[in-house]
Amino acid sequence: MRQNLVLTFGAILLLPFLFGSTPNAQTKNDQLLIIRVTSVDPKESLMVEGCYLFLQGDKRFETVKRSTPFETQAQSQYIAAIFHKTSGKAHIHVELLSSTGGEEHLNVAGSSSDVILTTDVREKPFRHVIQTTE
Numbered sequence: 001m002r003q004n005l006v007l008t009f010g011a012i013l014l015l016p017f018l019f020g021s022t023p024n025a026q027t028k029n030d031q032l033l034i035i036r037v038t039s040v041d042p043k044e045s046l047m048v049e050g051c052y053l054f055l056q057g058d059k060r061f062e063t064v065k066r067s068t069p070f071e072t073q074a075q076s077q078y079i080a081a082i083f084h085k086t087s088g089k090a091h092i093h094v095e096l097l098s099s100t101g102g103e104e105h106l107n108v109a110g111s112s113s114d115v116i117l118t119t120d121v122r123e124k125p126f127r128h129v130i131q132t133t134e
Contacts, residue, residue: 031121033079033098036053036071039090040111045089050079052117068092073099080118 033054039046051063054074062072065086085092094115096107107119114133 003081007090008016031075031077031127032073033071033076033119033121034071034097034099035079035081035117036069036093036097036103037083037096038069039088040093040095041090044088044090046090046092047086048082048083048092050077054079063085077121079119083117085113107117 010032016116035052037048037050045067046133047065048070049063049065051059051061051088052072055078064070064083065071071125081094083092083094091111092115093109093111094117094118095109096119097104098107098121099105108117108129110117112133118127120127
């Protein structure tokens with residue numbers, strides 16, 4: 001199962017190269033994109049492992065091993081992320097939000113033991129995809 005997730009995430013990372021060039025610097029189309037990871041049960045904190053990539057000037061790739069809740073954000077046009085619950089009974093809940101003028105907007109969300117997220121805001125309509133294993 002874990003190997004399938006790694007292979008899937010590797011394929012997701014190739015998406016920006018398939019759909020056009022990757023951004024080399026911050027552009028006027030960049031948005032403040034926020035990934036928020038919580039537990040569907042607010043009383044239960046879960047351990048989560050994962051990784052995410054914000055395509056921006058420095059193409060920041062990060063791995064995480066944290067307990068919920070947590071979030072990360074960046075000015076970007078493209079995000080690829082995968083999260084896997086490593087302990088706890090509840091599912092993880094992953095949200096992709098964008099912020100304009102200090103106001104957050106929910107773009108897409110999903111809950112499962114494993115969640116894969118991609119988004120591309122380089123062209124309209126924006127593409128937001130979330131996949132769960134259950």
